[in-house]
Amino acid sequence: xxxxxxxxxxxxxxxxxxxxxxxxxxxxxxxxxxxxxxxxxxxxxxxxxxxxxxxxxxxxxxxxxxxxxxxxxxxxxxxxxxxxxxxxxxxxxxxxxxxxxxxxxxxxxxxxxx
Numbered sequence: 001x002x003x004x005x006x007x008x009x010x011x012x013x014x015x016x017x018x019x020x021x022x023x024x025x026x027x028x029x030x031x032x033x034x035x036x037x038x039x040x041x042x043x044x045x046x047x048x049x050x051x052x053x054x055x056x057x058x059x060x061x062x063x064x065x066x067x068x069x070x071x072x073x074x075x076x077x078x079x080x081x082x083x084x085x086x087x088x089x090x091x092x093x094x095x096x097x098x099x100x101x102x103x104x105x106x107x108x109x110x111x112x113x114x
Contacts, residue, residue: 011064011067011068013046013050014050014068014072014075015071016046017047018074018075018078020039020042020043020046021043021074021082022078024036024040024043024078025082025085028081028082028085031085031089033089036082036086
């Protein structure tokens, strides 16, 4: 007979999100975009789990609420660090896509060289 595993507590879920977030920072530093996307998808799944709770703070005692706030702050700090590494890359992608789009418009307007 299979037994159901207990659902992780909200604090455990936030801790897992924080651990993934720290790994995302490292992936961003290394410019490992595939790993970053994969980790972000894992964080999003955990976030969706938390969002589905009816009363997110109902089961938390005072100490857990402070711990939850500290973990969320750590995740937000990681997010800022991730953005620091990804925004320059994203700007390069925007410029590349913009120049590619402009080149295609010119080719359509004047015909492809050849």
